[in-house]
Amino acid sequence: MTPVNCDNMNPLIEKIKEVEKPALKLEPGTEQRDAYRREVTRYSKDFLHRLNSDNAYNGNNDKTIINSLEVSETGKPLPQLLEIFEKAVEKPGINAASQGHLGYIPGGGLYPAALADYLAAVTNKYAGIYFGSPGAVLIENKMLDWLKEIMQFPKEATGHLSSGGSIATLTAITAARDAHAVTGAAAEKAVIYSSTQAHHCLHKAIRIAGLSPAIHREIPIDSQHKLPPDMLEVQIKKDKENGLQPFLVVSSAGTTDTGAVDDLDAISNIAQTYGLHHHVDAAYGGFFILVDSLKNQFKGIEKADSITIDPHKGMFLPYGIGAVLIKDTLSTMKSHHYKANYMRDAYSDDVDLSPADLSPELTKHFRGLRMWLPLHLFGVQAFRSALEEKNLLALYFEEEMRNNGFETGGKPELSVVIFRYKGDLNEQQAETFNNELVRRIHLDGRVFLSTTTINRQTWLRCAILSFRTHLSTIRQTVDIIKKLKKEIKAQNLE
Ligand SMILES: *Cc1c(COP(=O)(O)O)cnc(C)c1O
DSSP: OOOOOOTTTOHHHHHHHHHHHHHGGGSOOHHHHHHHHHHHHHHHHHHHHHTTTSOSEEOOOOGGGGGGGOOOSSOOOHHHHHHHHIIIIISSEEOTTSTTBOSSSOOOOOHHHHHHHHHHHHHOOOTTOTTTOHHHHHHHHHHHHHHHHHTTOOTTOEEEEESSHHHHHHHHHHHHHHHTTOOTTHHHHEEEEEETTOOHHHHHHHHHTTOTTSEEEEEOOOTTSOOOHHHHHHHHHHHHHTTOEEEEEEEEBSOTTTOOBOOHHHHHHHHHHHTOEEEEEETTTGGGGGSGGGGGGGTTGGGSSEEEEOHHHHTOOOSSOEEEEESOHHHHHHHHOOOOGGGGGGGSSOSSOOHHHHSSOSSOOOTHHHHHHHHHHHOHHHHHHHHHHHHHHHHHHHHHHHHTTEEESSSOSSSEEEEEEOTTOOHHHHHHHHHHHHHHHHHHOSSBOEEEEETTEEEEEEEOOOTTOOHHHHHHHHHHHHHHHHHHHHTTOO
8 A cells, every 4th residue: 555645635734734833933943032032131131230229129019000911812022021021020019139128038039040040941851750850850959968968967868949938848847747647636636836936837837738726836935036945845745744746846047037046956855855846947047057157056957857948048049949858758758759650651760759759749840950050150158158248247237226226136146137216215106216217218219128026016127138238238228227217306206
């Protein structure tokens, strides 16, 4: 039999050819790609240039821009879309790339991380499973190995690079739950301990992990905003005596509010004595362990059972990368490992565990590359120095605030300073004063600071963690605060 070319007769082929043409628009040629890239790099270059003069905060939102975000059937030219991006996305709100971002926990955005994301997207390697891309999984695992090393965790510990600290914490809480078999009716007698300063992602993780029936004891903080180990121990003993099952304690290596580092060594020892899983939330503070002068504050972290640490905070990476380290690999796999029929090929000869076995994700962003590239390009020393610089800037800022008549939360442990003005005002007046101060800082917009409530008082926070924040920005911040304080005083606010 001779093969017959039946292209012309098959209506299916006709249809394929018909839709192929418009579909080809999705694969621009070399010239078009170069043109796109030039537009985007020009925009990024201008953006980075603008950072020097642009505000850190813009509270004026132009709501009309929302109309331009409508999806169209035919598409729009790139320059027009970049214009929309500038107006709708870049300008309003907090400029998280700005050196003046000193609120919440500031963001980063190391440039090579953006290039790594570009490479990850263009090559689109499948980082979920070793079989799919051994190289991508090895790079992610190498990054985890490095994190284990700096935290003095054993090499056999496991973990994954997550989208952020919240998902990292969820994985750790789930592993603790499974290690202690906290299911069904057992959950009602299970007890979780943290201080009142625990990040709210813990509360979310508890709910998502089905641990809402468990008792969550939030131990009041001491005068230094830390979890008091003696009170923790007393409570655990009491709960055990009453037939409850304490199984998890969550401490903080740098709280979001005040940057306080709990006594990790004492808490680790208590956890070991009473057989509890000790999880350390080091999402914000963890990378300060790289700084020699601060290392001692993290003593005992190596004895913990799991750690959350956020490279999109302390490594200045763009948003979208956290990490969890967990010593108990089997318990981690219990919730996350899955062998599906359609994935038969994937398990034949894996030499490394895959992220898909250790995290809720299957198909995932190859986010290890955005950590790997800057770390290898710059070396650890650059990060160490930048983190030490942030700590020193915080010490300097706290000193300046005190010298200018502000109350502070004391010498900052890492890089968060809390302060408020009291002077000879009564409590009511002081509240009004400090709220007015932050309102005017936001209105000015050159730097962005946030507030928190501690003991029912409003405190301003200066959180220094952007790699772009140097002495000049902190001096500028001090000047702005001094000037605004003078203005408010002159108006004699009641
Ligand atoms: C930011 C933060 C988290 C939550 O991490 P995300 O990356 O925002 O999900 C948890 N704990 C602390 C102490 C944090 O600072």
